[in-house]
Amino acid sequence: AVTNVASGVAASTKPKYSIPDDGSLSIEDMPVNYRYKAPPLDLLRDYGADPQALLEENEKRKVNSETIVRVIKQSTGIDVTVENIIAGPSVTRYDIAIPDDVSPKDVFHAKGDLAFRLKVSDLRMYNVPNESLIGIEVPNKVVSIVGLKSTLASPEYKALKKKGLQFVLGKNILGKAVVLDLARMPHLLVSGATGMGKSVCLSSLLISLLYRYSPDEMRLIIIDPKVVEFNMYKGIPHLVFNDIIGIDKRALAVLEWAVGEMETRYQFLAENGCKDIGEYNAMIDTTKVKRVPYIVILIDEFADLIMADEKNKKKIENYIGRIAQKARAAGISLILATQRPSVNVISGSIKTNVPSRICFKTATSMDSRVVIDENGAEKLVCKGDCFYKTSDEGFLQRAQGAFVDNPEIRSVLDYIRKNNKSYYDNKVLELINAYATEDEGDDEDFAPQTPGGEVDEVMKKALRIVIDQRRVSNSALRTKLGIGYNRAATIVEWMAKMKYVSDCLDNKDRTVLITQEQYEELYGEFTRDF
Template sequence: MRSVCTLICVFLCGCIYHLAVQGREMSKGFALIADLYTGGVAGSTGGVLCGGAAMLLRWLCGKTLAFVICVFFAVMTLLGAMNITIPSIIRAIANRPKDDYVEEADEDYIDPATAVVNNIANKQIARRRQRREQQAVKNAPEETPPETPKQLPPEKQPRSTPKQEKTNASPSQDDVKQVPGKGAAFMERIDGDISAPLSGTSEYVKDETPPIPEPLPARPAAAKPVRVEGEDMGEKLPSKMPEFVPNAPIPPAPKLDEGKVKPAQEAKSGKVTAKEAARSARQVAAEIDQAQAVQQPDYCFPPLDLLKRPVRAGTDGTEEMRENSRRLNETLASFNIDAHIINVTRGPSVTRYEVELDKGVRLNKVTGCADDIALSLGASGVRIAAVPGKISVVGIEVPNRAVTTVSLREVIDSNEFAKAKSKTSVALGKSIDGSCIVGNIAKMPHLLIAGTTGSGKSVCMNSIIISLLYKAGPDDVKLIMVDPKMVELGIYNGIPHLLIPVVTDPKKAAGSLQWAVTEMLRRYRMMSDMGVRDLESYNSIVLSEEDGQKLPQVVIIIDELADLMMVAAKEVEDSICRIAQMGRAAGMHLIIATQRPSANVITGLMKANIPSRIAFSVASAMESRIILDTMGAEKLVGKGDMLYAPIGCGKPLRVQGCFVTDTEVEAVAGYVKDNYTADYSQQVLDEIEKKAQQTGKKPASVSDPDPTDEELEGDEMLPAAVDVILETGQASVSMLQRRLKLGYARAARIVDEMEEKGIVGPFQGSKPRAILITKEQWASMKGGQTEQMGFDDLDSVPDELM
């Protein structure tokens, strides 16, 4: 706006110049343009533009009025270029400084605004003084407040503080008798002013501020201890104030009982210093906390300019849709399927042909011809599914020859994303009909993403993370990222949303999941104490209290689950299942991605507790069933083409995922890092390190938990196994498997346990193990008569077994 005003002002100045200097006759017609140009170069006219506008305005209004109009608007545009408005000029004139000279007749007149401001200021000063005096009386109850000395002549007036110079009341006779107490109180009052210089700055105000008189009852109360102290010392106070003599020698101080007075003064001064030190420490701590709170800037959401604008495809698919419709009708007719196309919808990656089936036509008759339809249309594959919300209508989704990229910016900039109230809203992509798909992690509440390499899985993860950076601040959402591949999520190290740096060690990742379980249980205990059922209710109660701090939602993002399952399958599966079962109310959410959707990676227990799924292109229909519990993902075309099945959705929705480049990810992450400092939780890091040390297969250490009593007692089938070997006279694993119907692993463990207890001998290759006890010894061992078999017991072993 200022630039526009500047250009207009220059243009009007040219018009004014033309009106002022042009006096000769100008040519007519097109020769006028050449004449104005020549005169503009010579300086005798305003040029073609300014001169032409000035001549037109002079022809309409006359020279004088045209000159006035040009000057007026030139001044207005000049003020606009300097960012000066008419109201600001009026306020500046009204608030201009005025001369302090006031006529004698108006000496008693006080401006109402000045009177109000002065009255408020005086009240504030009075309150500060009163608080300071109350604090002084509370901290030093034995001090005598300084009395107001009599105004002495200039040559006899003692040196006093600014507080004493203001007082004008004359001291009474009783007050004069307390001169030694006054001197001590006066010096301590000076020390107090020196130790707290800031608190006394309000004393040095203008003389027009009315002084606040000290309360009269406080004087005798504060002076009483001083008189009693003097009487106890047995000294008479002077009845008259001695005259002040300049340069007179200072008389020696009266000898006091040092054993009584000095310890009291030292204790008193030490006590006051401790209080002041503690008070100052609290004030400094509060100021530091306040300064830190002020210095920590608010989260600055990244601008949309960091994301690239969508590039519209230049190809028109009308001819392609017309040709495919003709071929599709011919194919259906060739298979004697009574159906006809009623609608065609072109999406970013596929086109859906809606086919209405006649009565009596079964759906599986159409789905059985999927490969033949794809062959007739020249497509790699088609997906046939019922259209939700329409009766007897089947959608045949055919891949487009040219895929239109869906930019992340156009989804984040859409009304759907702007209207989403949840802080965990994420941009996923666009459906076939062109509507933006926005997911809510809090309602999912957990998400499983699967797809082959290059299908768009990592791009989808980046879109989810970038959406969270655009939607929520670090106080609302915290992230834990696990990246075993070490190259996908490392760019996000340093953003304020991270609780800990991006985890790349699989064992440490298992420890992070175990910490999340501990944090979830801690949140449940806090919500139980508050009597609430979810995190939102808990935060609303905490924020209503003073100094309340809300709990953020925690989103745990795992980029590759298969690597974690290979290292610590049991710990990872148990932690994921517990978080998936109980994490929703505590604000703990999982986003798990894997490129190997096999049954040993995505177990049935995980699938049962993670309701929302996203399936990209997979290799087989079996993998599609593992992810979605239905076929269809094997027919996807890749490049972000996915099936989105949120919780509560009957059929998966075909969506073209958002595309975000590595450059855009770096730009957004860099902007967030530059404008906000990451604050990792050291407590969380320590707990994760501790749990990571206990993860996986490792030898026992001091930090490991002690074995339980059941582990020490051994297998419960051990007595039955001993009875069997004593009955048969054969100690072999295969015999225990047959007789006790045990598995090989358990039977082998029982035999090893017998060897440890000295019941059977060691392994001897092809020879059978030796049985080292008899039935009588075993009966006594079971009865508790013999706790441990010694070497003497070997004498009773039969010779044929030795």
């Protein structure tokens, strides 16, 4: 059964939109046209550097410019000119022009001499994208703190048309706010050594999303291995359910649920003629029909999840792979964060499926290559200094991450809790808890198990359909049994746990393992009443 909401579609549209009656796409108790009171910017702090120190830094840039020209001439014999001096929060970039008959590689040979004469441990040289210039990035002696408030108040951020899942990363070397769209990525890997800014980045990302989007536009699920890092987010109305998941069986269950929700949403979009959740939300009349919210699943310290559950590592990677490949249209985004970016944690499959990266300073060049596919992150200069690249723009860019401290975070979250009513989907939490508490059995033993607990007639009939067709199809079960998306998915998962069908690994179809004779031994007569 479905609830027809065609009356809520804009007059210019023709399709009839419908939402499953099990509430899988929107939270049942939440009112239509939910009014969200966003927090004010004055809850955040202004940060500034010492004016005298900045003046001295500016004077030093003029000297550095002259030094760069002289050292390159002495080291390579090439005459260059400094075309631009761009002062960023943590580094200054000197753009140099070279003669037409000179290769940039010849100039790069002067890198060691430049670092020595400029009195820095290291610097970065590269071809400036879309320009016939070489960029030389030199660390600043005085690092300017980029406060989250300054990025949210920036002209670049204010001028953006609201769409997708836009969040601020910080400011680039030009001093302009870097605003990224998680819905376009739609998955993100965040990494960096301890104390280099990864956790602050995740906090500024979440807070900037909470400033921009209401609970009917976006929902969060947070998996926090420390259980204390993100515990302060409990009680905000943006959570799917009012709980922060630790690294236990429920973490795997969240991913399992997300795969089912993704398939549910795909079926919903296909039936209603929409290519993605954004298109559907743009076409409905939100004064009459509830939006389908984006879902963001944040997994902090992803390495702990992988290492804590070696037995299910393959399942975790498989679920992430399935979500990463298909979830853009469904409006489900993953954020994976780790301070231990080894190949054992970030596998080739995960790297392929999560092309968008934010990388803070790493402990080694090997860690840098794992995250951004090249050296360099190990030489970033300070906390918050980072490289990033998105699936839209595959080249590395540099930024200083936005800073927000715990008192600011608590002020924002307290304001949101006090001024907005929360509506949670407790059915999702119950489903996740049920997934986590069910016995997994021996993964290598594919013999059908003796039924445990109550097995109703719908489940038995579904099993007979699967045995008769020798294939597992959620859509066929829904059609023949007249059940909803989540009910069908739950029954199929029950079959897998009982070893009646195989697990769905590597995006392959499930195999039917139970025979008609085995069914009759367990449940009695095999009737074809479907």
